[in-house]
Amino acid sequence: MNADLDQLQDDALMVLFANGEPAAARVLTARLLPRVLNHAARVLGDRAEAEDVAQEAMLRLWRAAAEWQPGGAKPSTWLYRVTANLAVDRLRRSGRAVGLDDSAEPEDDRPGAEEQLVQAGRMAALDAALARLPERQRQAVVLRHIEGLANPEIAEALEISVEAVESLTARGKRALAQALAGQKEALGYDT
Amino acid sequence: MTHKLDDLFAEARGAEMPGDDLVARVLADAADIQAAAAAAPAPSGGGWMAGWLSGVGGWFGAGGLVAATMAGLLIGVYAPDTVDSVLGGQLSNLGLVSQDDLLPGLTYLLPDEGG
Numbered sequence: 404m405n406a407d408l409d410q411l412q413d414d415a416l417m418v419l420f421a422n423g424e425p426a427a428a429r430v431l432t433a434r435l436l437p438r439v440l441n442h443a444a445r446v447l448g449d450r451a452e453a454e455d456v457a458q459e460a461m462l463r464l465w466r467a468a469a470e471w472q473p474g475g476a477k478p479s480t481w482l483y484r485v486t487a488n489l490a491v492d493r494l495r496r497s498g499r500a501v502g503l504d505d506s507a508e509p510e511d512d513r514p515g516a517e518e519q520l521v522q523a524g525r526m527a528a529l530d531a532a533l534a535r536l537p538e539r540q541r542q543a544v545v546l547r548h549i550e551g552l553a554n555p556e557i558a559e560a561l562e563i564s565v566e567a568v569e570s571l572t573a574r575g576k577r578a579l580a581q582a583l584a585g586q587k588e589a590l591g592y593d594t
Numbered sequence: 595m596t597h598k599l600d601d602l603f604a605e606a607r608g609a610e611m612p613g614d615d616l617v618a619r620v621l622a623d624a625a626d627i628q629a630a631a632a633a634a635p636a637p638s639g640g641g642w643m644a645g646w647l648s649g650v651g652g653w654f655g656a657g658g659l660v661a662a663t664m665a666g667l668l669i670g671v672y673a674p675d676t677v678d679s680v681l682g683g684q685l686s687n688l689g690l691v692s693q694d695d696l697l698p699g700l701t702y703l704l705p706d707e708g709g
Contacts, residue, residue, distance in 0.1 A: 420624070423632055428624035436612050436620055444610040454616050461620045465627040526609055529602055548603040580599050 413478040414471065421468040428465070435479060436461060438550060439486050445545045446490045448530035456493065460486045476559070483552070483560040487542050494538060532582040536575050543568055544575035 408416060408430045419427035439460050443453035463485050464478060471478075533541050539561065546557045547568070554572075558565045612620075 420628070421631070423628050425625065425628065428621055428628070432617060432620050432624070436617065437608065437610070440612050440616070441606075441608060441610045445606060450610065453610065454612075457612070458616065458619055458623065462623045462627075465624045468627070469631060525602060526606060529606055548600070549606045551607065576599065583599065583602070 414473045414475075417464075417468045417471040417478055418473055420465070421471065431464070431478070432461065435464070435482055438479065439482055442483060442486050442545055442550055443490050445530065445533055445549055446487070446541055447493060448534050452493055456486060456489045459489055477556075480552075480556050480560050483546060483550070483556075484562065487546075487561060490542075491538050528583065529579075532579050535582060536578055539563070540571045540575035540578070543571035544579065547572045548576065 408419070408424075408426050411419070411430075413431065413434065416427045416431050420431065436457060440453055440457040443456040443460075444450055447453050447456065460482055464482055467481070533544065536544065542561055543557055546552045546560060547554070552560070554565050554568045557568045557572075561568070563571075
């Protein structure tokens with residue numbers, strides 16, 4: 404049954420899920436949960452919190468299935484939006500949010516990227532560098548460069564314009580490159 | 595540095611795979627939602643029209659009912675011979691209409707021939 408359902412698009416699986424097909428939940432989970440978890444982990448920089456957010460986002464997806472309109476928003480885009488909002492809520496509640504100003508520059512009084520690299524490896528360093536970005540920049544960079552979404556899809560997920568996405572990803576990538584500059588040896592690259 | 599950053603992004607892609615425990619929790623949530631939906635009463639979408647259609651056997655039944663109603667109305671409005679003519683004499687052939695009995699039981703209303 405799963406093999407047949409694997410051929411279906413996400414919104415068709417949502418309809419099947421709403422009709423009580425348990426295999427649809429398994430396929431959607433296999434397809435979407437890794438992406439949601441990865442997104443939440445990079446934005447939050449905390450695996451346990453990311454798992455909580457991913458589970459909550461998937462729960463909201465299940466609840467939305469009964470009212471889902473095939474041909475409308477893609478479930479993956481909808482899920483990224485929910486995940487982004489849940490992650491931002493967590494960051495703000497914990498006081499870790501950098502702020503909404505997308506023109507803000509990374510703060511200089513935080514531990515340097517090199518220190519993070521030495522202590523906890525490349526992913527931790529990336530998380531540390533991402534954590535220094537404003538929320539919107541961080542979300543846009545993760546969705547564009549790690550999750551591989553196209554700019555229009557990011558715009559829909561973050562409910563901003565495509566132009567704003569282009570600006571956020573460009574600024575964010577520059578800021579990350581700056582934070583990680585000169586760390587080739589620590590990153591483990593030969594060149 | 596940019597291409598190294600891209601390498602780092604690629605490495606981060608899929609770096610966090612969900613464990614069995616998280617997958618189990620997500621699927622348990624899904625099962626709960628499906629069970630709750632199955633236990634809930636079916637929506638009564640369609641209102642009185644849907645109920646009436648269901649009662650007469652759906653659209654097919656409603657079509658038959660309308661045809662029978664129209665046939666009855668036609669017979670009531672037009673004289674039997676007219677209907678018979680429209681139907682090409684089928685009623686006569688079946689013995690359902692007698693040409694000399696167009697007004698059965700009403701002859702007493704006709705004026706006496708003797709005045």
